[in-house]
Amino acid sequence: MLLTDRQVLILQVIVDDFIRTAQPVGSRSLSKKDEISFSSATVRNEMADLEELGFIEKTHTSSGRIPSEKGYRYYVDHLLLPQKLNRSEIQSVRSIFAEQIYELEKIVQKSAKILSELTSYTSIVLGPAVNNNKLKRIQIVPLNQDTAIAIIVTDTGHVENRVFHFPASVDPGDVEKMVNILNERLAGVPLINLNGRIYKEVASILRQHIKSYDVLMGSISETLSIPASDKVFFGGKTNMLNLPDFNDIEKIRNLMAMIEQEDGISQLIRRNPKGLNVKIGRENDNSAMEDCSLITATYSIGSEKLGTIAVLGPTRMEYSRVISLLEFISADLSKVLTDLYQNN
Amino acid sequence: MLLTDRQVLILQVIVDDFIRTAQPVGSRSLSKKDEISFSSATVRNEMADLEELGFIEKTHTSSGRIPSEKGYRYYVDHLLLPQKLNRSEIQSVRSIFAEQIYELEKIVQKSAKILSELTSYTSIVLGPAVNNNKLKRIQIVPLNQDTAIAIIVTDTGHVENRVFHFPASVDPGDVEKMVNILNERLAGVPLINLNGRIYKEVASILRQHIKSYDVLMGSISETLSIPASDKVFFGGKTNMLNLPDFNDIEKIRNLMAMIEQEDGISQLIRRNPKGLNVKIGRENDNSAMEDCSLITATYSIGSEKLGTIAVLGPTRMEYSRVISLLEFISADLSKVLTDLYQNN
DNA sequence: GTTAGCACTCTTATATAACGAGTGCTAAAT
DNA sequence: ATTTAGCACTCGTTATATAAGAGTGCTAAC
Structure with a gap:
């Protein structure tokens, strides 16, 4: 039941292309890509197999294919090439710590803002656990x-x-x-x-x-x-409205309602374990998240988990970039915080 | 240039009906109302005059009429009958002050929540001016x-x-x-x-x-x-999404973006003078507010203005009810706060 | 195993017609 | 002098037909 190299290649190209364009990918446009050296008919055959295996699906009988949740999952688990951040991204992240700040909350809040700006998705930062x-x-x-x-x-x-x-x-x-x-x-x-x-x-x-x-x-x-209630910070709450994935008014209603009701989303995030986690679509176990993916990363002081920093985007999210960014920010954040507070 | 009694009556019925149904009002359905004792042809003539005077308008050549901003303005200035709050509304408002609270901010925040629940619009509360x-x-x-x-x-x-x-x-x-x-x-x-x-x-x-x-x-x-920045509290940020007035995705984008960017809306509210104010559509001088009305009321300790409590709704807002509510809440709020803090 | 070819499917766009709600105007009724 | 009935006309909505285009699945040839 393993995928052949060629199937993997095709899956990869489909996912990459769909993430970029939000349009179903057809066999002909695939076969014209540089990476693909065989004909559209061959691609069609492979795609039929990939569909049968559940990695891709059609939006209607004669449409091109889009990745299924299983497809995204495979892509995230096996096909992700870590992406190097470019200079300006690194600079933006570093600017979080540029000013002489002491208050933890301010740092965390600023992280949320920067993160949403860099991704143009919605960012959510939990904690720090007071x-x-x-x-x-x-x-x-x-x-x-x-x-x-x-x-x-x-x-x-x-x-x-x-x-x-x-x-x-x-x-x-x-x-x-x-x-x-x-x-x-x-x-x-x-x-x-x-x-x-x-x-x-x-x-x-x-x-x-x-x-x-x-x-x-x-x-x-x-x-x-009275336990101190941990705060939740958001960045770019309305960024999702601009994505073609949410052209449906009903989807927007659901999504915005879920974001507004802070408890729900914060629990969704909180139940992810230490480190980096990717939850795709219905893996989030929440109807309002059906078309969304959630990527979370924890930050710590020393080895003690302090909070979580997360990005909420469409299932068609730029996983590679977002993951790199989250890893970078959470590592930097942990480092700065550890330096600041470890031995006080 | 004064309106005749009959024109005023027709205007009133049109506004009331449109506020209720969000549908353009035609001459025939008007003439069937109990308040209207003359034929649809007469209504048509009067409506033509009202339109020429700028109080109502058509959505297309052969549609029924809807109130114009000028029409709403006339309605708010001259036709509003103060509406008595019912028992459960009064109870909800009073519940704001039920618990033994001391912190001003908590009281204010709770007011915003209750207000949005009672109106099913969006509420915004400014202050208190720290x-x-x-x-x-x-x-x-x-x-x-x-x-x-x-x-x-x-x-x-x-x-x-x-x-x-x-x-x-x-x-x-x-x-x-x-x-x-x-x-x-x-x-x-x-x-x-x-x-x-x-x-x-x-x-x-x-x-x-x-x-x-x-x-x-x-x-x-x-x-x-560093001046203490006054906080802004929202209630029911997504309530507007459920209104038929905002079925257009572009309108939603603009509105949500404006709400999210707190500075803009808070300035919009802040520039209203003491007491109760109604700003209709473009009177707000802000493109994202074209289809919205904003009603504000100030609250005080003694005679000193402390902050503002506001409701943001569609131009087709239930003016009468919202105004009554706002007047009631702001008065109650002022009274409680004055008792609490006046002579400390 | 791969590819060319082709019939078939489904979406999208466009044109056309029928329907209905509502208007504006004219002429008759009050 | 008002008011109303009557009617032609406008425009949006809905339904239907048709054509174009993208893409598929399958078969047969390479």
Whole structure:
């Protein structure tokens, strides 16, 4: 059941051509290509076989062929030649890190923008996973008698804030003491563990020093237990509208609705494992993604996965280029972030 | 040049009907309405006059009539009967303020969501204008030797943060001193004035107490002079895609591109004065808005304008309902915010 | 195993006609 | 002087027929 060399060649040319033109590829136009040295009749025979094997399909009885999902899959798995980025692309990517930035989020956001500009598809960047960031400092700023705002600063320069309420009877001095103790004991602890550590290590000390222990402990612990929701950044949300693949108004509706509803797409991306992943059409298991492919790559600090950077395009996507770009950006991103935050 | 009562009646019925059905209205179907007690021929004569006066137009030579922009304008200015909100609408709006929320931004964001759900158009909420918020507290958290993060908390519970850099030679104690002085002197000052006040009132005190005055003054002043950019919240960005008015793919492209590019739409909204405003089609002075109307209402704390809440819909919008809703929400919003923040 | 040739299929474009909704105008009715 | 009935006319929509073109599958010859 293996494909012959010639079948592979024909498949490759069909996919390449369709990615370029978005038009079904006919036997005659194929046979005229430089790579193809045999007649259109031969091509027709091979194409019939490829179709029977499920790698290509027709849009109607007498049309040229387009790649099927299985065809794209084979193409991605076996036929992709890594493409070198050109100078201007490299320059664009590097410009992400050009300014002296410290905030992780800004870097990530800028990556999304650049990525969508370079691909003219839609880019989506997840994370960074704030929950794994480590506590740098916690501050509490009272707003009025029974409301205060807790500000959590992480080692990555991320600032998270939460309003919390407590009875007006609480002594302001107590609040200050509590903050001091928390900072002393919890600096360096990942946010996700804060609440647990409070009970395990800090509770007893707090109880000794603080009058309104019960109340304060209750509200601060409640406040800290809210997990920081990871942000999703988009670039080029409307880029897909310009592709000939989405000339159908119904497709546009579905696609835009899915993009707008951030949760769905972020879960779709999140479930991909570390490294680079390509999901083609229905492999995404989502009806709105039928005509789309999603390529994801993770970025890390050291060896710890931090977030995911992804490109959403039509199934007829420039896989080679996008993959090269994603690999390059995610590697660069990981390197810069590791340098910046690894040993703080 | 005034319209006769009968012309006004016909105009009203045409606009109402077109808003409901999105179909051109013919003389015969008009004459069959209960409100209309005369024949289709009479209606035809009146319609010819109304067309000559510019209030209605044809889509082609022998089509029914649709309202022109001038027609909508007349309708909005003279024919609108304020519509009472029904119980469930009022309930939805009130739910915005149901939870005990303190953060202004959350309230505003939720308003946008509810508004788009109730109208099935797109809603846009500007503000609140952070620059007018007053400083509650400023904190500086060092991240490493030459980087720190300045956190600004306002009286409305808004937290703004900015990374800033300074030479490693600066004494940490100096930074702390500076923060204390800033907090003492600048609490209650609107953010927009912070930078000016530093030079006028705080500079001399700082100079006395701080060794690395020049450097620190430079970076903190630079940091504070960045104006806080007001946020824009959207609701129902893709709602417009479901309207029959946007069955044309080109229109969708333009509209979505305009919505996505937040600056444009936010300026469009911002230039409307206090109170309620209706801009119809080309009155918006923007080619992507040709088939859209924009209704804006401002909300305030006390008498101070804080931000704007807006609905973007087709020119064939349910003006009456949307206006009632906007008036209701903006009034409620202003009331709640005034109660919350007026005398802090 | 490869290719030329050809009948066949299906899409696209174009022309034509029939239909219907709606108009504008004229002449009759009120 | 208004209002209305009547009717010819316009234009968009739909249906149908036809022709052209791209491409296929199959057969037979190379």
